[in-house]
Amino acid sequence: MKQHIFALIAALGLSACTTAPGKPTNGAAEQQVQTGHAAVSSLDRPMYLRGDFTLWDADEVYRLKQTQTGLYSVRVRFMSPGKVYEFKIADAKWTPGYNCGFRYDGKVSLGKPLAADCDTVYNYFGFMPDRKGWYRIALDLRGEVPQLIVQRD
Known part of the structure; x- marks a missing residue:
């Protein structure tokens, strides 16, 4: 432990x-x-949703906002159902400790928390929406292990 x-x-x-x-x-x-x-329970720097749909850039449009103590999220529009979107949550410099990908398995299921590892280089999350529309991607730091959650918005 x-x-x-x-x-x-x-x-x-x-x-x-x-x-x-x-x-x-x-x-x-x-x-x-x-x-x-x-x-x-909180972060000391801006964190961004960075993925193939952002060209892996730290774009202000995809900056996570704190919604509760220890809970950060961003709203994103996925327009290609059936496409696997790859992404991570990271600061602007890909700093170790602020570079969050999957811990055990990168396949994201809608509404199901997935353990994150914030000190990883290659472990990208993969999410395949079943329909186009708005989704909310959240990083939950309130528990023992950071978790990623994707929900329809």
């Missing part, structure tokens, strides 16, 4: 040795203790 906690903290680029639980880390991500593990 401790190895998973330290791996999560390291993957998100945080230092647990200089911060008291619940206190900001000099403008960095805030930590809190939940049932014995540290969890990231």
